[in-house]
Amino acid sequence: MFRYTKATFLREVLVWIAALIGLMPFYFLLATALKPDEELLTTTSSALPSRPTVANFTDVLTTSGDNNILFSLVNSVMITVGSILGLVAFGSLAAYVLARSTRRWSSIAFYLFLIAIILPAQLGIIPLYIGARTMGLVGTPWGMIVLYAGTLMPLAVFLYAGFFRALPRDYEEAAAIDGAGPGRVFLRIVLPLMAPATGTVAILTGLIVWNDFFTALIFLGGSDYQTLTVSMYYYVGSLVSAWNKIFAIVIISMIPILGFYLFAQKKFIQGFAGGVK
Amino acid sequence: MREVSPEQGAGGGDIRPRRVRPLISYGHWWWALPAVLMVVLVHYVATAGGAFYAFTNWTGVGAFDFIGLENFRKIIDDPTLLGSLKNTLFLAFGFLVLTNVFGLMLALALNRTLKSRYLLRVLIFMPVVLSPLAVSYIWKFIFDFNGPINQFLGWLGREDWQRPWLAEPGLALWAVLIVMVWQTTGLVMVIYLAGLATVPPEIEEAGALDGAGTWGRFWHITLPSIRASTAIAGTLMLVQGLRVFDQVMALTGGGPGGATETLATQVYKETFALSNFGFGAALALMLTAIILVFSALQQAATRDRT
Numbered sequence: 208m209f210r211y212t213k214a215t216f217l218r219e220v221l222v223w224i225a226a227l228i229g230l231m232p233f234y235f236l237l238a239t240a241l242k243p244d245e246e247l248l249t250t251t252s253s254a255l256p257s258r259p260t261v262a263n264f265t266d267v268l269t270t271s272g273d274n275n276i277l278f279s280l281v282n283s284v285m286i287t288v289g290s291i292l293g294l295v296a297f298g299s300l301a302a303y304v305l306a307r308s309t310r311r312w313s314s315i316a317f318y319l320f321l322i323a324i325i326l327p328a329q330l331g332i333i334p335l336y337i338g339a340r341t342m343g344l345v346g347t348p349w350g351m352i353v354l355y356a357g358t359l360m361p362l363a364v365f366l367y368a369g370f371f372r373a374l375p376r377d378y379e380e381a382a383a384i385d386g387a388g389p390g391r392v393f394l395r396i397v398l399p400l401m402a403p404a405t406g407t408v409a410i411l412t413g414l415i416v417w418n419d420f421f422t423a424l425i426f427l428g429g430s431d432y433q434t435l436t437v438s439m440y441y442y443v444g445s446l447v448s449a450w451n452k453i454f455a456i457v458i459i460s461m462i463p464i465l466g467f468y469l470f471a472q473k474k475f476i477q478g479f480a481g482g483v484k
Numbered sequence: 485m486r487e488v489s490p491e492q493g494a495g496g497g498d499i500r501p502r503r504v505r506p507l508i509s510y511g512h513w514w515w516a517l518p519a520v521l522m523v524v525l526v527h528y529v530a531t532a533g534g535a536f537y538a539f540t541n542w543t544g545v546g547a548f549d550f551i552g553l554e555n556f557r558k559i560i561d562d563p564t565l566l567g568s569l570k571n572t573l574f575l576a577f578g579f580l581v582l583t584n585v586f587g588l589m590l591a592l593a594l595n596r597t598l599k600s601r602y603l604l605r606v607l608i609f610m611p612v613v614l615s616p617l618a619v620s621y622i623w624k625f626i627f628d629f630n631g632p633i634n635q636f637l638g639w640l641g642r643e644d645w646q647r648p649w650l651a652e653p654g655l656a657l658w659a660v661l662i663v664m665v666w667q668t669t670g671l672v673m674v675i676y677l678a679g680l681a682t683v684p685p686e687i688e689e690a691g692a693l694d695g696a697g698t699w700g701r702f703w704h705i706t707l708p709s710i711r712a713s714t715a716i717a718g719t720l721m722l723v724q725g726l727r728v729f730d731q732v733m734a735l736t737g738g739g740p741g742g743a744t745e746t747l748a749t750q751v752y753k754e755t756f757a758l759s760n761f762g763f764g765a766a767l768a769l770m771l772t773a774i775i776l777v778f779s780a781l782q783q784a785a786t787r788d789r790t
Binding site for chain 1: 509510511512513515516518519520522523524525526527528529530531533534535536537538544590593594597598599600604605606607608609610612613614615616617618619621622623625626628630631632635636666671674675677678723727729730733734748751752755756761764765768769771772775776779
């Protein structure tokens with residue numbers, strides 16, 4: 208029943224056609240980003256560039272001023288990596304204790320994290336902005352790292368706790384019997400074992416932080432530490448219809464995440480499928 | 485051996501049976517403290533604060549007055565704001581239906597037998613990992629009056645069908661929906677693929693031997709088996725659709741003439757562009773209530789079927 212037949216081959220061809228049609232936006236993206244200015248005005252929107260150039264990329268990368276793309280790229284990397292580190296460190300410690308503890312308070316705390324995942328961010332963002340402004344954290348990378356770590360902590364704890372609950376206790380007990388204290392048990396035994404969960408947490412939360420626009424626009428808009436999405440938004444607003452330059456910025460914003468995706472595609476897809484279950 | 489927690493043993497008055505204490509200590513209770521504090525502050529205290537401001541006329545600086553339900557009355561009376569509520573619901577349900585239909589179709593097509601299913605899965609999933617803002621700029625080009633869609637229609641000889649897609653009130657909202665669906669269908673496909681992987685082939689084979697056709701096998705065997713995936717995909721898409729922001733900002737900015745404003749874009753504009761913090765909080769509270777209500781309904785609807 209599940210053999211490869213002519214009907215299966217036909218289905219495969221149809222899916223490929225659908226997939227390639229679905230991927231056409233990427234064709235337009237690449238073709239247009241490589242067009243020199245004069246070709247942009249004289250050729251049709253879907254035509255390939257006859258004299259492709261990378262000038263659009265060098266132009267946008269060397270633009271100085273408020274929406275410096277290179278600086279924004281650095282900001283995005285710094286904030287994303289900082290948020291991931293905070294989430295992995297505090298999330299794993301919390302999830303480990305909650306998953307292993309038999310106390311009633313750990314169940315209550317775990318439900319606290321669960322409900323927080325569903326709670327929408329829009330309502331809380333207003334008081335958070337006021338609080339951050341009062342503390343002088345608006346427009347700073349550290350403020351963003353704390354904010355993103357706090358926002359995504361429920362997701363990180365949820366993912367880690369699921370992993371720890373499935374992890375046998377034998378290794379930890381053996382190490383403890385040999386005299387290792389709780390801290391050493393965690394660092395030497397649990398930390399290496401939880402690498403798969405850390406990968407999932409890093410991918411999911413890193414993706415959310417890297418691509419975030421709403422929160423970054425509110426907290427970093429107009430500041431010196433704008434992330435790539437915010438600078439892209441302002442820059443594109445000033446370019447109007449210079450599509451070759453707009454698409455150069457779009458590609459620059461996509462390359463890090465797309466490269467990482469293609470490098471770890473199975474982990475990405477498993478992370479999404481497993482993370483939402 | 486150090487104590488697991490600072491709690492002291494209960495006195496003689498405690499007649500409840502005590503839980504079995506683990507033989508060794510698995511970390512200290514205070515390891516969870518930083519995460520708990522962050523979540524309480526960033527999620528619970530902040531949300532409560534937002535709900536508080538929703539009943540004030542605060543402008544973000546200085547003093548404010550309590551004005552009861554005045555902000556909410558204003559929302560209902562304003563045609564643009566009521567329109568943003570309708571747009572939010574339209575996008576959310578359109579998004580929910582279309583991503584699940586296309587995602588399930590793709591998952592069924594890719595499940596088993598296809599030789600290149602792994603490569604196809606990687607390609608179809610690719611848009612999911614990209615920035616919604618960046619994706620929207622590609623589509624803004626596609627929808628442009630001199631863009632590929634109108635060019636294609638011209639090539640077909642249908643110049644009369646050419647439109648400024650993002651500048652027509654009736655069409656712009658559909659354009660936003662198309663972009664959302666295009667980017668997220670791969671995620672729904674992956675969720676359904678995970679669900680379909682748990683369906684034993686033997687059940688389908690037994691159904692086929694009993695004479696069940698393709699549609700009958702799908703309806704009676706496959707669909708009930710992936711109910712959990714439907715619940716997950718449904719809730720995720722509904723919530724994501726209700727708070728659409730990036731795509732609207734990039735594609736239309738809420739235009740033309742407010743035709744594509746959503747509650748999320750209005751929250752941003754009223755609060756941070758116009759400094760109507762109290763009013764923005766009321767909009768955010770309305771959006772939050774809608775999200776929580778629909779999430780609960782979605783869970784109840786998919787759970788009751790047993």
